[in-house]
Amino acid sequence: MEKFKTVLTLAQKQQTSLSFGFVALFTAGGEQIFSSAVFRCPCSSWNFVYGCVFLLIPSLVLLLLGYLLSSKTWRLLTGCCMNTSKIFKSNNICGTIKVFVQVTVNASVAPLTWVAVALLHGSYYECAMTGCNNTAYIEKVCDGKSKCFQDFHRLPCAGKSSLLASDRDDVLLEIRAQSQVLGWMLIATITVIALAFTCVTRCRSPVSFLQLKFWMAYMNHENELFESLATEHAKNLAQRNVRSFFESTEPPAMKTPDNKAWEKISALYKFSTKDHYYSKLHKYVETCGENHNKSTRSGECDFENPTVLNFVDGSNFL
Amino acid sequence: MDGFQTVFKFFLNQKTTIGYSFMALLTVGGERIFSMVSFQCPCNKSQNFIYGLVFIVGPALVLLIVGYFLSSRTWKLFTGCCLNPRKLCPKGNSCNCVYVFAQITVGACIPPVMWLTVALLNGTFYECAVSGLENNHVVDLFCKGKTDTCRVELPRVPCGKSSLSPADNQELLLMLRAQSQILGWLIVCIATVVGLIGTCYKNCRSQVSYLQLKFWRKYIEKEKEHFDTYATEYATKLADRNLKSFFENKDPEAFPFPNHSAWEDISSLYTFCRSEQYYSTLQRYVEKGNKDKDDEMKCALDFVDGIEMM
Numbered sequence: 371m372e373k374f375k376t377v378l379t380l381a382q383k384q385q386t387s388l389s390f391g392f393v394a395l396f397t398a399g400g401e402q403i404f405s406s407a408v409f410r411c412p413c414s415s416w417n418f419v420y421g422c423v424f425l426l427i428p429s430l431v432l433l434l435l436g437y438l439l440s441s442k443t444w445r446l447l448t449g450c451c452m453n454t455s456k457i458f459k460s461n462n463i464c465g466t467i468k469v470f471v472q473v474t475v476n477a478s479v480a481p482l483t484w485v486a487v488a489l490l491h492g493s494y495y496e497c498a499m500t501g502c503n504n505t506a507y508i509e510k511v512c513d514g515k516s517k518c519f520q521d522f523h524r525l526p527c528a529g530k531s532s533l534l535a536s537d538r539d540d541v542l543l544e545i546r547a548q549s550q551v552l553g554w555m556l557i558a559t560i561t562v563i564a565l566a567f568t569c570v571t572r573c574r575s576p577v578s579f580l581q582l583k584f585w586m587a588y589m590n591h592e593n594e595l596f597e598s599l600a601t602e603h604a605k606n607l608a609q610r611n612v613r614s615f616f617e618s619t620e621p622p623a624m625k626t627p628d629n630k631a632w633e634k635i636s637a638l639y640k641f642s643t644k645d646h647y648y649s650k651l652h653k654y655v656e657t658c659g660e661n662h663n664k665s666t667r668s669g670e671c672d673f674e675n676p677t678v679l680n681f682v683d684g685s686n687f688l
Numbered sequence: 689m690d691g692f693q694t695v696f697k698f699f700l701n702q703k704t705t706i707g708y709s710f711m712a713l714l715t716v717g718g719e720r721i722f723s724m725v726s727f728q729c730p731c732n733k734s735q736n737f738i739y740g741l742v743f744i745v746g747p748a749l750v751l752l753i754v755g756y757f758l759s760s761r762t763w764k765l766f767t768g769c770c771l772n773p774r775k776l777c778p779k780g781n782s783c784n785c786v787y788v789f790a791q792i793t794v795g796a797c798i799p800p801v802m803w804l805t806v807a808l809l810n811g812t813f814y815e816c817a818v819s820g821l822e823n824n825h826v827v828d829l830f831c832k833g834k835t836d837t838c839r840v841e842l843p844r845v846p847c848g849k850s851s852l853s854p855a856d857n858q859e860l861l862l863m864l865r866a867q868s869q870i871l872g873w874l875i876v877c878i879a880t881v882v883g884l885i886g887t888c889y890k891n892c893r894s895q896v897s898y899l900q901l902k903f904w905r906k907y908i909e910k911e912k913e914h915f916d917t918y919a920t921e922y923a924t925k926l927a928d929r930n931l932k933s934f935f936e937n938k939d940p941e942a943f944p945f946p947n948h949s950a951w952e953d954i955s956s957l958y959t960f961c962r963s964e965q966y967y968s969t970l971q972r973y974v975e976k977g978n979k980d981k982d983d984e985m986k987c988a989l990d991f992v993d994g995i996e997m998m
Contacts, residue, residue, distance in 0.1 A: 382694075411866075414862070414863050414866075423873050434880040438884055444898060447892050448894045448896075527862075600903045611971045615973065618945070621975060626965065632896060632900035633896075636898045
């Protein structure tokens with residue numbers, strides 16, 4: 371039991387990496403299932419379209435699902451039609467683009483894994499390229515083998531082409547090698563870009579490393595507590611309303627935050643070195659709360675320009 | 689025990705995703721069973737197309753209707769509407785009714801789309817359907833560069849009983865399957881794009897901010913739970929009181945209970961008003977009572993119920 375608890379604590383600490391790893395594994399597994407169970411190269415003029423569809427459409431779908439499931443997308447977009455200045459005002463547009471880039475980076479883990487695993491496996495690329503009509507490519511791959519040019523479409527299907535078995539194997543091996551090299555190059559490029567991106571973000575951080583760690587821990591706990599307290603408050607409010615309906619009595623007074631308060635705490639937060647606030651909620655309770663109606667620093671309760679911090683909200687995957 | 693609690697909490701949070709994945713698995717399983725157990729392509733020109741089409745579209749239609757049946761919002765909208773048709777469009781604003789109906793339809797469309805995807809990715813139904821098409825363009829597409837017997841034998845290809853050579857047979861089958869799978873992927877892609885755009889639009893038009901929306905969803909869930917509990921409890925108490933009074937042959941004691949018009953009031957779909965602080969029709973009723981019904985003219989229709997699976 372102790373060991374299990376240790377593992378669980380470790381898992382909670384590395385939640386982000388674990389969730390990305392899990393998504394990557396899941397995608398790789400899905401790709402293997404599709405390759406073995408569903409994919410059958412038609413070995414005709416449809417090869418190119420078929421191979422490209424299997425390679426690219428699932429990754430597009432995974433990207434869109436990534437956007438759909440990311441909570442940051444909805445944090446940014448909720449209510450924006452009613453209040454277009456939230457996104458489109460000149461000093462907000464930069465922040466909006468930053469958040470969009472962050473969301474895209476998080477959502478691209480699954481699609482890039484799919485493409486990389488598919489290329490490393492090789493069958494989709496093989497099918498697609500044997501449907502390619504580019505004469506130079508076919509000649510290069512065929513390398514003078516007899517009947518290769520005419521039967522190029524039929525190479526992926528065993529026993530359908532009229533080439534010698536060894537010739538067919540050679541050509542297919544070459545195409546598969548190209549696919550795997552492309553796959554590895556993709557993985558290398560993604561890793562380099564990810565490292566560069568993280569370096570630049572950390573470099574541009576206005577706070578130090580330890581404060582950043584504290585900040586991330588604070589955000590996690592604030593989010594957790596928010597969930598549990600919101601559930602508790604919702605339960606109490608529901609209980610009070612339902613009871614009052616059934617007993618046909620007046621409902622007792624119950625304090626609940628008003629719409630403006632919710633607006634103020636919902637924006638994504640930007641750190642300012644003048645303040646010591648770690649989130650919009652923190653700023654709200656210290657400056658605009660009930661007890662602080664007469665704020666000493668004027669304009670502080672004005673949350674009109676909620677610009678965006680690019681990394682502190684963390685990579686809350688879901 | 690703590691560990692299990694955490695894991696359980698995590699899964700509870702992801703219940704929508706898990707629910708949809710489970711539905712997808714169920715669809716795949718169902719499709720496999722159908723293909724293996726009951727699907728047998730007739731392999732003749734007159735019947736292939738109808739047979740294949742029925743197997744593709746029929747279950748999708750059934751799943752759509754079942755989706756309508758199982759959505760509680762359908763019944764919230766339609767209960768009592770024959771006797772009082774104005775209930776359907778309470779403020780004469782037909783836009784609202786269409787919007788609610790559209791919402792219900794979108795929720796009910798998910799299982800049929802899953803079925804269509806799985807059926808097309810498998811390829812058997814499409815193969816059967818398209819090989820029975822009589823359209824010259826389609827047949828030419830498949831039989832390009834082949835002998836004339838191809839046209840005649842095309843409907844028999846899915847059964848493997850045609851008199852074409854095995855190589856030709858295999859090639860035609862593979863081409864049909866490839867088309868089917870490409871169509872399946874396109875349907876998935878289009879459904880996802882439409883889903884994303886729809887959700888973006890819905891969230892964009894939200895009148896409240898993100899955290900308040902989260903709180904609101906929790907409130908609606910809790911209200912439903914508590915309503916069920918209290919309804920059971922009060923029904924028990926009322927039944928108790930009535931039966932006691934009957935068997936003991938006494939006058940029944942006073943029992944406070946909401947009257948018929950109160951039930952009517954809380955049953956309508958909720959309209960949100962920025963100027964007010966209510967999270968449901970029930971809350972508006974208990975806090976406001978019957979006064980000030982005119983304010984509701986400016987309010988927008990409810991959208992918070994989210995994607996109710998059942």
